[in-house]
Structures are given as structure tokens and as C-alpha cells.
Amino acid sequence: MYNTNLELLAPAGKWEVLQSVAQAGADAVYAGGKRFNMRMLRPDFNFSEQELRQAADYLHEQNKRLYVTVNNLYYEDELAELQDYLYYLQEIEVDGLIIQDLAVAEIHGKLGLTIPMHASVQMGIGTSSAVKFLESLGFSRVILSKNLSLHEIKDIHQHSNLGLEFFAHGDMCISHTGQCLFSSLIAGKSANRGRCLKPCRWKYELELGDCQLLPGYYLAHNDLCLYPHLLELVQAGVASFKIEGRMRDSSYLTVLIKAYREALDRIIQLQDEYKTDGYALQNLHENRIRDFNSAGLWGPIEIDCIGVDGSREPYFPTAPVEVISLQSHDFEPQAYKAATIPQLIVKVSNLEALKRLKDQSIGYFVLGLEKMRPGNWGWSWHELVAAMEYCQEQGLEYVVETPRIVMQQDLERVKTQLDRLGSYAWQAVMVNDLGSWQEGRLRGYTLYGGAGLNICNSRGGQLVTDQGLSRFTATGETSFADLLALLDAGLLVDVVVHGSQCALITDLCLIKAAAGNTEQPCPVFCQDERAFLRDELGQHYEIRSDEQCRNHVFLPQQLSLYNFLPILTKAKANGLRIEGQYMPDRELYEVVSIYQEGLQQLSVGQWNSEPYERLLRLYPEAITSGWFANRDSF
Template sequence: MLENKLELLAPAGKWDVLESVAAAGADAVYLGGKKFNMRIIRPGFNFTNEELKRAAEFLHERNKKIYVTVNNLYFDYELAELKEYLFFLNSIKVDALIVQDMAMVEMFREMNISIPLHASVQMGIANLASVKYLEEKGFERVVLSKNLSLREITRIHEGSRLGIEFFAHGELCVAHTGHCYMSQLLFGQSGNRGSCKKPCRWKYQLHRKESDDRFKNYLSNNDLCVYPYLAEMVRAGVTSFKIEGRMKNTDYLIPLITHYRRAMDRLIENPQDYQTDLAAMDELTESRVRDYTTGHFLSRPSLKSIGMTGEREPYFDTAPVKLHRLVEDDYALPDDIPVATAELTVKVANMDALQRLKGHGVDNVILALEVFRQNGSKWGSELLEEAVQAARANGQKVYLETPGVLTEDDWPVFEKYGKTRTQTADGLIVNDYGSLHYWRNLWPDQEYWAGPGLNITNSKAFRDIKRCGVKRLVMPYELDASQVNGLLEDRAELQLMVQGPICGMVTDLCLAGSFKNQDEKCAGFCTRGEYALLDEQGQKYNLKSDSNCRNYLYYPYELCLLMHLPALADMGIKCFTIEGQYYNPDILEEIVAIYADALDNIEHGVWRQHGNYQRLLQLIPAGLTDRPFITRTQLK
């Protein structure tokens, strides 16, 4: 018999489902209130406060646990009501909270409450160093990223004392957990705040020179099912097996819970002789919604894990819309022109681009540690030292930025890189908590910025990370101009991207690989031309790939906030970034000169930028936008 207790964790969105999954054998149930959780699109689901109290009593009477999802990202204007909700949850003695926003750590400290914290899958925890960070913060369990392999889960378990929870069955997003902003960019409805419009379920055309003219569901992942691999998951260190489906009914959930309960009972009783029940697997397959995939669990996902035809895709009310593209008539003079000094930061991919920044008033240079195959950028140790010296000769500081995604398999290369190449930089921009944990211990005297990948959206979350030595927050895509007042009132030092391509999704799926023969090995298809997805409105989402073969999907139009700089400076945002690593050096130099001129205007209380705005429209023929980050309503 297994010594470690295993837990079958079931979802519930309604009272009848709660009763049914408990009766079917769930050891614990996770559910959410009417606010502050990730599943709020359908009003008939989730629990009132009175129902939550009854649910806690109901489950505790049956010796079962209740975990409440408080797993959204929060803005400052929501925190007062959230505080009252946390006091309520503490009073009804729930067994744990599943959380995404690190503001919870700061609020627990202030409120002196001690409900156990479980790190939500939405945090994208994908390496041991991040788990170690959570240990320091007092978490008791981590729901690991769905983008991890069996090997990676094992290594994390072996190096950590936290309980390991993992999704065993249910809907699976094609993007890396916590790194899909496409719904927010397209509709202003954030997937990281439970309002995803599921653009990954649309039909697209995969475009290159010899374009495939058929529309297919290139991003529609099949559903996760690791039922045949429960024993392997236990050996890897998973102790809580989670079933997805808080918006599902009893007809869907009861067979699932029943089959997983029986399998886990047999596994607990006799792990040495455990065998998968093939008849049960056949029943699960027969009742499936989409076809099944093991996701990243056994191997890297391929197009075999995608429901390309869309024939099993459930109906969801979503479709592409025509996006706002800036035109010359959109230019408007600012209402007021503040007199302010602002800071200009530029991210570059190579030495040629770096040298072009000289004499243009650039204060900081960012060297990204992500290596994109399309531009060949790679800052080796000698080149990095040369770049640092060149920037300092220009009077500029140099910051290194970690990749947006770092899984446990990525970590050995990154760790070696960090030990040999970071000490020469002036500071580090971190996009995951593992990087902060690792580098802070290695170089405690460095200056740290919280990168956009951390999804920090309020002053309490930033206050918590400031305790770890972080000085500045690079604003994530989740924030727009209407949501930063709390951060500014808390005197947060904010950095805002004002120009460049906008990455809306990171995925391990190689879309360029769809052009190769089924049995053909990777031959660098992604470097043989420009790839993009086209939606049914004819809008192009460009694709790039990094050295780990991850694909990055970009919003159709590049961000341009030139004409909003006076209003942003007046709000108190005075540190601006140009994502210049995608531009050739000639275009980058001209763009930098335009923004430097605009900031010089602000410093002298004037504004003469109509010609520069027109020039930007010419330089970026694919199109520019200021949405959804800025609307004129937000700036008034």
C-alpha cells in the first residue's frame, strides 16, 4: 500500500455538482465564489457566500476538504472588497485558497490570517527555483504548470517539500499557462482574469509564401487525459490529482470522478501490480468532448495534439473582430503638456543596433536572454562584455532580461548562463519567480525589475516583491491606463512599453512544422520564411520561434503610444521602453530618434509631434495601434 496519501480533487460550479462529486469519491472539492475567481463568465455558476458556508459544513461533515479559488489577478480598486471576502473565508474555515495574485501574501501578512495557500496553475510555476520561492513565501502546495513533462515534475518534487498538484483531466490551452494575453489584447477581456474569449478556438489560415488557403483550428488543443499514467504520476511525486471542469454538469463529471476514484483506490492498495483499466479508458474515450492528448506529459506537443478540423469543438460564442488600426486622422493634440523629465529604455538584439543608440538620449539598454531564430540574437559572454562597455561609453545602463518562459528542462542552460554572464550588467529584469530567487541569492547587490511575465497588477503584489529587492515594475499587458492609479499612489516606479510588436501568446507547439512530412525531423522550417496565422477578418498574427522551438504569436498591429506620452507623463509614468529587438538597425535608429524628440518636447513643455507620428505610420506599414492599453477616455 502507498505510504503517501493521494487526493482526488474534483470541481464544482453548482450545489448539485458539489453533492454528486463528493458522493462519487472526491477527497476534496475546489470551487469559487461569485467574485474574485477565474470562472465568472457564466452567471448561473459559482457559489454565494451563504452557499460557500454550507459547502464547507457539508464537506467537513463527510471528512472531505474544500479549496476556494481566489485565483484572479486583481486591480487596486478591488482590494478593499477582496479583504472582506478573505475575512469571510477565514471565518468559515475553508481548508485552502488557490491563488494566482501574490498580493494575497501581502494581505495575509497585514490581516494576520493563515489559511493555507496553494499556488494556482495560472502562476505558470514551471521550475524548481520558482517552487523554492513559494516555499519562502509560506505556500503549502503548488499546482504545477500543465506545460511540464514527467521528467520535470520528478525533478521539482525531488528538490522541494511543497505538495504537488497536477491536472489529470480536462480542457487544455495551447499556450503556456499565464502567458496568453490574446483575449485581453483583442477584446479587453483577460484570460488571466477568467474572461477569456478563446481566440485559440478560432479557425486560422497558416500563411507563408506558398500559403495553405484552408482555414483550420491550428490552436485548438485536444483535452488532457493522463488516466493511463496515474502510476507514473505518483512516482513523479504528484499527490493531488485535479479534474478540470467547474463549468461542467454532473453528466460529464460523475463518470470521470468514478473512474479516477476506482483507479486511485487500486493504485493505493496495490501499487506494485497496478494496471490501467482498459475498459474504463474505453468508456472515458467514448464520452469525451474533444479527442484526448497527454499534453507535455510524455513528449513535446505536436499537431497530433490539435483538433485541426474543429469537428469536436464545443460551441462558444466567439469570433474575430476588426481591430483598431491607427491612421493619420487619429492624431490628436494633448489637452495639457506637462513639464517633466522622462527616461527612455531600448531593447536591442545585436551590437549594430546598440551602436545606433549613441547620441539619441537613451538612458538604458535591455539585452534579452531569449534567443530568437529569426534574428539570430545571442549574447555570448565576450559579446555581452563588449555590449556593456559600449553602452557605458554612451552613458547608458545595461539590463539583462530573462526569458518569459523557463521550465525545469530550460534551467541547467540558463543557470550556467547566469553564473558566467550576469555580473557585468547594471541590473536584471526577471519574468518568473525562479529567476528572482536564483539571481537574488547569486547577486544580491544587483538592481532588479519585475518583468511583465510576473503579471503584477496591483500595489500590494508589487509591495510584496519589493521586499525581495525589486525596484521597478515593467507593466504587464493586463494593465491599461485606467488601472495604474493605485500603483502610482503607492509610489511604484513603473516602466511602460510604448513602441513595438506585442506578443500575445507563447506555445510549445511548432506551427511551422505543419509543413513537414509526418515522419520528418525538424529541419529548421521556422527559419525558411515568415510565418503567420490569418484570422477570418484577414488580420495577420506573425509567428516567431526561439532556440527552444517555442512559438510566439503576435498581435496584428504594433503598439505605438507616441501621441499619448504627455498624458502618461502627467499621470506619473515617466519610464518608457521601445521593444527594438525586432527592428533592423536603420529603422530602430529612426524610431528611437522620434521618441527621444518627443520626450525632449515634454521636458520643455512643448509638443510638436505630428510629423513624427506620420513618419511612424510610414515606417511600420503592417500597422500600428494604441489599443487596448490606451483609449482617450482612460486618459481623461
């Protein structure tokens, strides 16, 4: 016997759509206002505040529920209006808030609001430990990561208490949710703020060593359809089945809602005797936009989940963007003497780099628990122990950083690593996800927050500080103006100023696809061959693979915020981080020396261009400050 209190949750972007999906059998509807939600590219969609009030009344009259998406990341100048908006949503008695930014949870608690909080899929919740963390913050429901397998969902359900919601049908992003910075880093249009340019839907050439595949849509995930697997999901513990499509019309959505309504009703009635309705499945297939797949429900996605030929890809009016390169004339002389100098923080991936930098006055080193290919960047456990022992011998401060992605299948490994770390004298453990954070605080560890936590405003920063993080790294999407506002709040904030920029992380092994051996055992080409996506402008995005075979796609140019050192120093950034884990040792030493020289100049009231010119010569293929200076773009 399993839970038969099942919810069918439908999207609505317009009033007539809300009426249609309610009449078609949805138990609840999720919708967004004209502000503060993830679907902001089409102004003719979403609900005014008065329409939200009417929607709540309309649905409540039918004993149905309205959940409102408050699922963006928010910047400092939006927080006052956001607070007023949350008051309004309480007043009109909506039934739940769908939340990405922890700032909303902080405001919710300080205001004493009683609207149930649902963790958005954008939080990337993929472990039972993360669910427990959210339970401690007062959340009542979690919308699980779309990247989870059925086995992982079942395991999470067995080890947590919150209601579990899962997407059953609709669009799929190729990236792990909440960790796709592609659109914002290349064009200043943040996916985490509802403005994604969909670079995953562009055409690329895929290159592996000397092999080059024809142009195709190698990141264009086909649509999710879990209709044939509803019984297994119910048995695994999913209680709410969510249909994607707030920008879809009523004719498309009504077909979906009727089919899923009928299926869930039959599951409630028949339970284990339930069989999938083949006719209804065929009707869904005929109504499809892209081809269907079950995503990662049965394991990591393969290339057959991708619409490589683009034949069913809807038109989206964007195109590749040229990454803006830094030039000599970008340097601006300034007269400023810094009262205090931020620490330099350097992430390293081998013992030789530590030895070269030991006398460079590094605030602390970052030793990551991930290992990347090709090049074997990172540490085996034996190498990590040697590095920690070396730091202790030399009196060097260091932290150990957990991976950016931790799913239920990774959790036991992370727990074991955290347990083994207890024997060493690290300064802190840096966490990038809520599950690792939960496990770290259960062990009483000193904890720092990594950029993967997506902290970009003072209210979110205050919550993570109150919950035990000693300091945190601002998200890489934070623009210049918003970072200054965050620093002005007086929190201990670190800023990434140099290094490779990861645009997205996907479970799809593009390297295996490039090798053309999807039906054969993996020959681990990623150990030796460099792989790239090449866009229509000729820009190369390098693909690296971690130990779980997740692919990390990096921007063509490294980030450099050297020119912003005077302002970051004046704004009292706590630490300036260099992502040195993928640099050859000599390159890393030179980069650190350049930044140290710039900080030294500021300490005595100087700021000349010589170190900056050295930086440009070090990177003749170009470096970028991206969209950091452009507030309006984000």
C-alpha cells in the same frame, strides 16, 4: 515506497455538482465565488458567499476539503473588496486559497490570515526554484504548469518541499498558462481575469513562405487525459490530482470522478502492481468532449495533440476581432509642461543597434537572453559579451533580461548564464518568472521585474518591491485607468509603450506542422521562412520560434502608446519601454527619435502632432494602441 496520501480534487460550479462529485469520491472540491475567480463568463455558475459557507460545512461534515479559487489578476479598485472577501473566507474556514495574483499573498500576510495558500496553475510554475520562492512566501502547495513533462515533475519534486498538484483531466490551453494575452490584446477580454474569448479555438490558415494550408483549428488543443499514467505521476511525486471542469454538469463529472477515485484507491492498495483498467479508460473515452492526449507529459506537444478539423470542438460564440488601427485624428493637442521626464528604455538584439542609439540619451538598454527565429534576433553568448563590453566602454547603462518562459529543463542553462553574468557591470538582471528571480536573489544580484510577472496593482507591486525588486514593468494587460492607479502608488513602474506584442507562447511547433514533416527530423524552416496564422478577417499573426522551439505568436500590428505620453509623464511613469528587438536598426532609430522628440516637447510645454504623423508614416501597414484606453473591457 512512495507517498500514498493522494488527493482527488474535483471541480464544482453549482451546488448539485458539488454534492455529486463529493458522493462520487472526491477528497476535495474547488469552487469559485461570484467574484474574484477565473470563470466569470456564465453568471448562472459559481457560488454566492452563503453557498460557499454551506459548501464548506457540507464537505467538512464528510472530512472533505473546500478550496476556493481567488485566481484572477486584480486591479486597484477591487483590492478593498478583495480584502473583505478574504476575511470572509477565513471566517467560514475554507481549506485553501488558489491564488494567481501576488497581491493576494501580500494581503494574506498583512492580515495575518491562516488559510493555506495554493499557487494557481495560472502562475505558470515550472521549476523547482519557483517552488522554493513560493515556499519562502508561505505557500503550502503548487499547482504545476500543465506544460511540464513527467521527468521535469519528478525533478521538481526531488528538489522542493511543497505539495505538488497536477491537472489530470480536462480542457487544455495551447499557451503557457498565465502568459496568454491574446484575448485581452485584441478584444480587451483578459484570460487572466476569467473573460477569455478563446481565440485559440478560432479557425486560421497556416502560412509558411509560399506554402498555405487549408483553414483549420491549429491552436485548438485536444483534451487532457492522464488516466493511463496515474502510477507514473504518483511515482514522480504528484500528491493531488485535479480534474478540470467548473463549468461542466454533474453527469459528465461523476463519470470522471468515479474512474479516477477507483484508480487512485487501487494505486494506494497495489502500488507497483497497479495496472490501468482498460474498461474504465474506454468508458472515459466514450464520455469525452474532445479527443484525448497526454499533453507534454512525454515531451513537447505535436500537431496530433490538436483538433485541427474542429469536428469535436464545442460551440463557443465568439469570432475574430479586427485590431483597431491608429489614425491621424486620434492625436489630441494638450497644454502641459512636464516637471520630470521618464527614461526611455530600449530592448535591442544586435550590436549595431546599440551603436546607433548610444547618443540618444537612453535610460538603459535591455539585452535579452532569448534568441528568436527567423532572423536570428537576439544574442549568442559571444555577441552578448561583446555588447556588454561595448556598453561598459561607452558608459551605457544596461540590464540583462531572462526569458519569459523558464521550465525545469531550462533551469540549468539559466543558472549557468546567471553565473557567467557575475563578471560584468550590468545595472540589473530583469526576471520574468519566479524561478529566475529566486536564482538571481540567491546570487545577490540587483533585480528588476519584467512584464511576465503580471504585476497590475499596488499590493502586488509592494510585495515584489519588499521581496527585492528595485523596479518592475507593468503587465501588458493593464488598462489605462488601472495603470494610472498603479503609478499613483509611488512605486518604480516601467510601461511598455511601443513594439511587437506577443499574444501567446506555445510548445507546439506550428512551423513544423506547416512544413508537413511531423514524422521527419526538423529541417529548421524557422531559420529562413516567415510563418503566419491568418484569421478569417485576413489579419496575419507572425510566428517566431525560440531556441527551445517554443512558438511565439505576435499580433498583426505593433503597439504604440505615443498619444499617451503626456498622461504617462504626468502620472510619473518611471520608464517608457520600446520593444526594439525585432526592428531593423533604421526603424528602431526612427522610433526612438520620435519618442524622444515627444518627450522633449513635453519638457518645454509643447505637444504638436508632427512626431505622431511621422510615426504613422513609418507604419503604413498600421499600428495600434489596442484596448489600453478602455477600462471597462478588461
